[in-house]
Amino acid sequence: MSDPERLRELRQQQSLVRQHLDWLERAIAAETQRQGAPAPTDPGAVKVTETGGGMLDVPKPATPGPDVDSQAEAVLQEYRTAPRDLEREVRRGCALYFGAALVLLFAVIALLYFVLRH
Numbered sequence: 213m214s215d216p217e218r219l220r221e222l223r224q225q226q227s228l229v230r231q232h233l234d235w236l237e238r239a240i241a242a243e244t245q246r247q248g249a250p251a252p253t254d255p256g257a258v259k260v261t262e263t264g265g266g267m268l269d270v271p272k273p274a275t276p277g278p279d280v281d282s283q284a285e286a287v288l289q290e291y292r293t294a295p296r297d298l299e300r301e302v303r304r305g306c307a308l309y310f311g312a313a314l315v316l317l318f319a320v321i322a323l324l325y326f327v328l329r330h
Contacts, residue, residue: 293301
């Protein structure tokens with residue numbers, strides 16, 4: 213791709229992004245009016261410069277407190293299994309799959325024997 217062609221493509225992409233941001237602003241304004249909330253004083257969190265660079269102002273997420281951590285630990289503890297029990301379940305599952313595979317193999321062999329016998 214040549215340099216003028218790339219520049220044209222970049223400007224086209226910039227225009228599309230601006231159109232999308234305008235649409236988002238209108239949708240946010242319509243939703244805030246529909247909910248009866250006051251319109252935000254900040255026209256948007258995304259600031260686009262003329263050069264096309266952007267900066268996104270995202271608020272920091274709240275850090276969970278110790279109460280949330282204890283609740284999460286309680287839920288995890290409810291579903292934890294002992295490693296020995298887990299090993300026993302895996303071994304039993306493998307034995308069941310092996311047995312099912314053997315039964316299927318013998319059924320196919322018996323079917324082939326009776327079909328091809330005549």
